[in-house]
Amino acid sequence: MDNSTWIAVASIFTAGITIGIGSVGTGLGQGRAVALALSSLAQQPDASGTITRTLFVGLAMIESLAIDCFCVSMILIFANPFWTHVIAQAAGK
Amino acid sequence: MNITPDQHVFWRHGWVNLNETIVITWLMMLGMAIAAKLMTGRLRTEGSVSRWQAALEIIVTMITSQLEAVGLNHARKYLPFLGTLFLFVALSCLGSAIPGFHPPTSSLSTTAALAGCVFVSVPLFGIQDQGLWRYLKTYSEPTIIMLPFNIIGEFSRTLALAMRLFGNMMSGTLIVAILITITPLLFPVVMTALGLLTGMVQAYIFFILAAVYIAAATRPRTRDTPNG
Numbered sequence: 608m609d610n611s612t613w614i615a616v617a618s619i620f621t622a623g624i625t626i627g628i629g630s631v632g633t634g635l636g637q638g639r640a641v642a643l644a645l646s647s648l649a650q651q652p653d654a655s656g657t658i659t660r661t662l663f664v665g666l667a668m669i670e671s672l673a674i675d676c677f678c679v680s681m682i683l684i685f686a687n688p689f690w691t692h693v694i695a696q697a698a699g700k
Numbered sequence: 701m702n703i704t705p706d707q708h709v710f711w712r713h714g715w716v717n718l719n720e721t722i723v724i725t726w727l728m729m730l731g732m733a734i735a736a737k738l739m740t741g742r743l744r745t746e747g748s749v750s751r752w753q754a755a756l757e758i759i760v761t762m763i764t765s766q767l768e769a770v771g772l773n774h775a776r777k778y779l780p781f782l783g784t785l786f787l788f789v790a791l792s793c794l795g796s797a798i799p800g801f802h803p804p805t806s807s808l809s810t811t812a813a814l815a816g817c818v819f820v821s822v823p824l825f826g827i828q829d830q831g832l833w834r835y836l837k838t839y840s841e842p843t844i845i846m847l848p849f850n851i852i853g854e855f856s857r858t859l860a861l862a863m864r865l866f867g868n869m870m871s872g873t874l875i876v877a878i879l880i881t882i883t884p885l886l887f888p889v890v891m892t893a894l895g896l897l898t899g900m901v902q903a904y905i906f907f908i909l910a911a912v913y914i915a916a917a918t919r920p921r922t923r924d925t926p927n928g
Contacts, residue, residue, distance in 0.1 A: 656769065657769070660766075660769065660770075660908065663901065663904070663905060663908070664905065664908055664909065664912065667864060667901075667902070667905040667909070668860075670864065670868075671860050671863060671864040671867070674863060674864055674867030674868065674871075675863060675867070677867055677871055678863065678866075678867050678870075681703060681870070681871075681874070685703050686703070
């Protein structure tokens, strides 16, 4: 296999693995956050405004980890610098 | 395939290029300014108010109450900046209901600019509120060892603000674009609706995080007394 094939295989494989592993951690973290928020809502319903707002802020923080992984996957698929270099070389030949 | 509206360039001259992001942002700014001017044409404090004034009052009171709940004293002072932040991001998400509209926040340039505004505004409001020396001393709280971590934290949370908004908006539009090539009409519509929901949530989160950062920089600090 020549270089361009290696680059393509590595990019595609890494893109899939990145988003897969990224979403596992995020799912576990957000599930735990929401579970604790629900139990504290059940204990103190009159603080629901604060709890809900803090829950959303916390969820956004955890979500940003998954979004970082998603952006890396998108870059590897759509804006891959190594692949554009290979294409430019192939077009120049 | 275009993942951001940056790649669609209308006009280029040297290094200046007019891409779709800039055009749509300026159109939105024009639209929001004209709408605000028209809606606040004849404000009344008593009697029957027009429905536009009532709508604006609802929006302003809701934003102010959220700012006060976060812990910002003198919420009115920060209302113009934070309220405009929320309205811009919310409208740029809601606009994806209009065909042919690509949200400017799905481009990293716009979200980086908005996060840069928040990054500049936090020390600005902090120094305005507390004075330069007391604000700089907050970077060494709780101990001086935390100084590099606090500084790095400032940069990293600005970066996270930009990435979070960009990732959410870009993924929403990208998924709809990909689904259109696979199963037209049903799933793209559902995903657009989901994109509207997540966009509004992200607008609220951007606004609340900016408010929390400013509140952390301007919160009143108790004076240390010898007896604690």
